Amino acid sequence: MSAPCALLAWALLALLGLGLGRPGEDTPSPFCPIVPRREWMAPASKCAKKLKLPVRYVVVSHTAGSPCNCPASCLEQVQNVHNYHTGALNWCDVGYNFLIGEDGLVYEGRGWDTKGDHTGPTWNPISIGISFMGNYMERSPPARALRAAQSLLAWGVAQGKLSPTYEVKGHRDVQRTLSPGNQLYEIIQTWPRYHE
Template sequence: MSAPCALLTWALLALFGLGLGVPGEDLPCSCCPIVPRREWKAPASKCVDKLKLPARYVVVSHTAGSPCDSPALCLNQVQNVHNYHTGMLNWCDVGYNFLIGEDGLVYEGRGWDTKGDHTGKIWNPISIGISFMGNYMERSPPPRALRAAQSLLACGVAQGKLSPRYEVKGHRDVQRTLSPGDQLYEIIQTWPHYHE
């Protein structure tokens, strides 16, 4: 399957699987489609450190870069984040376990099992790092991106990757940073698993 066809397939699965654009729908599906690394042309990971699962914590951040609102733009943006993390920061892979696009899709970073590089030495080994692609100081992510993140968390619990009693933290709760941005931070504080 060609890359454009694969992206279109993922977009359609997200639209129909998540019910994106359906007014009044608040409940995320369990285990919505996750765009795998091969679909965004990620090189093989050089990371070897594993997470102890099920993870107890989820740290939510933002990339503070450009947003993306279509599968083609998000594919490009996740590649940019990967290139920055591996080329400039010399990390073994993209730092996050998962990235969320404004297209309503979840992009696999290091995945559930591999320790990320998103929040420092204390939190990386004990948490899943989820980053929304964009800057959310002045604006909020669209509802479909928020639903995708919540669906991912439900999926993590369903698959035994996240503890049913997991805690969501904002990046700024565990490090000195403006991430995940004022607007996104305000939103995640309303999530049922949020703990400062």
Template sequence: MSAPCALLAWALLALLGLGLGGPREDPPITCCPIVPRREWRAPASKCTKKLKLPVRYVVVSHTAGSPCDCPASCLMQVQNVHNFHTGTLNWCDVGYNFLIGEDGLVYEGRGWDTKGDHTGPTWNLISIGISFMGNYMERSPPPRALRAAQSLLAWGVAQGKLSPTYEVKGHRDVQRTLSPGDRLYEIIQTWPRYHE
């Protein structure tokens, strides 16, 4: 990670309250750093359909676009995905519930409560869609991105958003696609909650 990206990452973590400050009393249950919509300058969502919580399935995909490895490039990438989904595909918002950057941060898409547009009409109603920003056909996401995704899922269970018995599926398990890419698909198949 370049020096400017590292500095920006520390600044973002400090803004999110995850800096190097001393211990807090009764820290809340937290996951990895989540960049809220306002931080990546998302317009107000036009989506209205809610998910029935807790959700039983998580579908993992990749954006198949450019990767990003620091908050500045990931901010630009999540905006690009949003613009494609709303401008070209005419969706009410970015299609994913969460996006994972190679910077190790999670970018809030539609969030836990709103139905996504990531896997077709059947699965969108019963799953959370998380998408790794990048193309993972021939390369794997870095460990910090994988940890961020797993931490997000554990936090979802702790918050009652995901069923304690949730199952992880690859995008290609539920729809005809190459997503989440061969390398990422190999990795998620080793996760304990993965079911084909």
């Protein structure tokens, strides 16, 4: 991460009250650094369908677009995904429940309670969709992004949003797609909650 991006990341975390210790420290966080919708300037959601909680499944995808490695570029990227989903696809909001940035932050999409538009009519009502921002066919997400995703899942269980026996699936396990990309797919297959 470049010095300006690192400084901006720590400034954003301080603003959100999510101080992670000292810059450069590479230890897992006991909490999940979620950037709320208001912080990435999301318009009010027009979605009304709720999920039945706790949710049993998590579907992991990638956006297959540009990666982002600092809060400034991730804010821009999550806005781009939102604009595509609401403009070109005419969805009620960004399709994912959460988006993971290479900056190690989680960006709130529809959140825990609202049904997403990420995996089709069978899986959307029974799963949380988390998407890593970037294309992971040829490369892996950085460790901080993977830790952020795992922290999000632990947070979801602790908050009663995810079932303690939840299962992780790759997007390609439940739909005909290359998502979440070959490299990310190999990684999530090693996660203890992964089930094909």
